[in-house]
Amino acid sequence: MCYNRKLHVLEIIMICCLSAAFSVAVAQNSDTSTNSRGRTSAEVLRSYGIELSEPSLLNALNNSNPKIRMHAAMQLAADHDSDTMPAIERALSNEKDFMTRVGIAAALGSLQDHYGIETLQSTCADATVPIRAVIYATQMLQLLSVSRAGCADNIINSLSRADDHDYLDVTITLLPPIYGEVSRDQANRILSSIQKLLSDGTQQPSVHIAAGQALAEIGSASSVEVVRSALSRESDPVVRSTLHADLTALEKKQ
Numbered sequence: 061m062c063y064n065r066k067l068h069v070l071e072i073i074m075i076c077c078l079s080a081a082f083s084v085a086v087a088q089n090s091d092t093s094t095n096s097r098g099r100t101s102a103e104v105l106r107s108y109g110i111e112l113s114e115p116s117l118l119n120a121l122n123n124s125n126p127k128i129r130m131h132a133a134m135q136l137a138a139d140h141d142s143d144t145m146p147a148i149e150r151a152l153s154n155e156k157d158f159m160t161r162v163g164i165a166a167a168l169g170s171l172q173d174h175y176g177i178e179t180l181q182s183t184c185a186d187a188t189v190p191i192r193a194v195i196y197a198t199q200m201l202q203l204l205s206v207s208r209a210g211c212a213d214n215i216i217n218s219l220s221r222a223d224d225h226d227y228l229d230v231t232i233t234l235l236p237p238i239y240g241e242v243s244r245d246q247a248n249r250i251l252s253s254i255q256k257l258l259s260d261g262t263q264q265p266s267v268h269i270a271a272g273q274a275l276a277e278i279g280s281a282s283s284v285e286v287v288r289s290a291l292s293r294e295s296d297p298v299v300r301s302t303l304h305a306d307l308t309a310l311e312k313k314q
Contacts, residue, residue, distance in 0.1 A: 101131040101132075101134040101135040101138065102135060104127065104128075104131045105117075105120065105128065105131050105132065105135060108125070108127075108128055110123075110128060110132070112135065114136075114139075114141065114144065117132045117135055117136050117139075117144075118132075118136070118144060118147050120132035121133060121136075121147060121148065121150075121151040122151070126155075126157040126159070126160040127160075129151060129155065129160055129164070130159075130160045130163035130164055130167075131163075132151075133148050133151060133152075133163065133164040133167040133168070134163065134166075134167045136148055136167070137167035137168065137170050137171055140171070142171070145168065145171060145173055148164060148167060148168055148173075148176075149168065149173070149175050149176075151164055152164045152165055152168060152175065152176065152179060158183070158189055158190055158192070158193035159192065159193055159196060161179065161183065161193070162179075162180065162183060162193050162196045162197045162200060163196075164176075165177075165179035165180045165183070165197070165200070166180065166200040166203075166204070169200065169201075169204045169206070170204065177201075177204065177206055180197045180200055180201050180204075180206070181197075181201065181206070181207075181208075181210050181211070183197040184197040184198045184201065184208065184210070184211035184214065184215070185210045185211055185213070185214050186214065187214050187217065187218075191218055191221075191223075191224040191227050191231065192227070194211070194214060194215065194218065195227065195230055195231060195234065197211075198211050198215065198234050198238075199234070202234075202237055207241055208234075208237070208238050208241060209238065209241040209242050209246075211234075211238065212238050212241075212242045212246045212250070213246065215231060215234055215235065215238070216235075216246070216249050216250060216253055218231055219231060219232075219253050219257065220253075228257065228263070228264075228267045228270070229264070229266040229267045229269070229270040230270075232254060232257065232267070232270040232271055232274050233270055233273075233274065235250050235253075235254060235274055235278075236274050236277040236278050238250070239251075239278050250278075251275075251278065251280055251282065251283070254271050254274050254275055254278075255271075255275065255282075255283060255286045257271045258271035258272055258275065258286060258287065258290045259286060259289070259290060261293065265296050265298065265299045268290065268294070268299050268303070269298075269299055269302050269303075272287055272290065272299075272302055272303045272306040273302065273306055275287055275306065275310065276305075276306035276307075276309040276310050279309075279310060279313040281314050283310055284307070284310050284311060284314065287303060287306050287307045287310060288307055290303055291303040291304060291307055
């Protein structure tokens with residue numbers, strides 16, 4: 061069953077999921093970094109008439125099209141040529157588009173470049189950055205197995221920001237992996253924020269689904285009654301089914 065989501069939320073899901081394939085591809089030293097339409101960076105670049113030689117890719121880092129700039133960085137990273145890292149770092153330094161900055165930073169991060177990783181970490185912690193880029197940066201840090209503890213406060217705060225409301229269900233999914241990395245106070249904030257969203261009957265079904273699954277993943281005993289109460293109030297059969305599974309999972313963890 062489909063719920064009323066904004067198209068840009070679906071875009072975030074596609075970007076995050078398919079960027080995982082990019083990270084795997086880079087790790088395997090191949091040229092199969094993928095974009096949000098399921099094509100490789102090489103295919104995207106060729107579709108714009110960009111050759112895959114090193115000089116062409118380096119030149120593409122300065123292209124007027126942000127998609128070309130990002131995929132040029134990804135392709136150079138996939139080629140694992142350390143000599144090109146300074147050029148990618150300069151491209152990152154000059155980049156103004158938030159989503160493209162994250163893509164270029166992730167490309168550098170896959171090469172264990174500190175500037176790329178630090179850019180991802182500062183992006184996810186910055187409340188002035190659009191939530192789309194915060195989500196993307198946080199997901200890239202997760203894929204790179206880098207701590208996201210510094211992202212926690214900004215992500216938690218975004219749950220109550222009106223401008224970020226359309227992204228609640230996606231944002232919630234970022235919190236369980238962060239839960240074990242943060243201070244006790246931050247962990248309590250994460251837990252209480254998700255529990256509050258699940259208990260809020262005005263939220264979209266997709267938010268209730270994401271909140272229930274997040275609480276089940278975290279596994280705190282305090283969430284058992286919260287999920288049970290939400291299940292008793294829920295009338296949507298799809299949400300009820302997911303909450304029932306979440307409650308079962310929670311009870312098994314106690």
